[in-house]
Amino acid sequence: MRVRVKIFLSMLAAAIFAVAIFPFETNAQSAAPQMVVTWQAYGSYVPPEYGGKALPNQESELTASLEILLNGKLVDLSKQTIYWYLNNTLIGGGAGKQYIVFSPFGTAPAFLALKVELPSYNGNLLLHQIQIPLVNPKAVIDTPHPTGRFSGNPITLQGTPYFFYTSDPGTLSYAWSVNSQTSASAENPQTLQINLDPATPSGSSLGVSLTITDPNNSMSGSDSTNVIYVKQL
Secondary structure, eight states: OOHHHHHHHHHHHHHHHHHHOOOOOHHHHHHHHEEEEEEEEEEOOTTTTOSOOOOOOOTOEEEEEEEEEEEEEOOOOSSEEEEEEETTTTEEOOOTTTTEEOOOSSSSSEEEEEEEEEEEEEEEEEEEEEEEEOOOOEOOOSSSOTEEEHHHHHHEEEEEEOOOSSSSSSSSSSEEEEEEEEOOOOOOOOEEEOOOOOOOOOOOOEEEEEEOOOOOOOOEEEEEEEEEEEEHH
């Protein structure tokens, strides 16, 4: 349902905000520089209407970059030695190495600890660490009825994938069931249309489940919901 989707996205936004404010460390006592690390995940599908950040799955590639602000101005880092660590493992470094490309370590769900180090910035050691959520793909069932109650017949539900290693949701497999009975749509697998028998009593509950699978790597995500039929008098 749309309410469930909003809650799901709000939780993700909260997680991203939480890692964005992780503090940096420095042994300088005054005029501390501000270290800013930004990152981007590639190979993690999100629908066009999603307004948040695409979170990496285990197959994603990530990029990260470093900037330093001092008194509101960007610092030239071209001659600074910069080291990058992922979960305390060195993944790259060198003079002016402000940009890094890397793949996730470990299995989802987890947090990736990305740390950048400048061992001799004006004679000081600078460290900055952030945490990046590593997630499993998600399936979300979206209905036009936020309360879960409907009176029209048929009812149409939409399945939406998040964070799969694909750029085209049409390449994914959608497996629907209603009250544990397999159901499918030949025209659009992302959409499920439920046609009720006219004799269906008011108050009947339908348990709908969806599993989305990527046939190329067996990644999958599942969701389930209940909708209640209220017959119009």
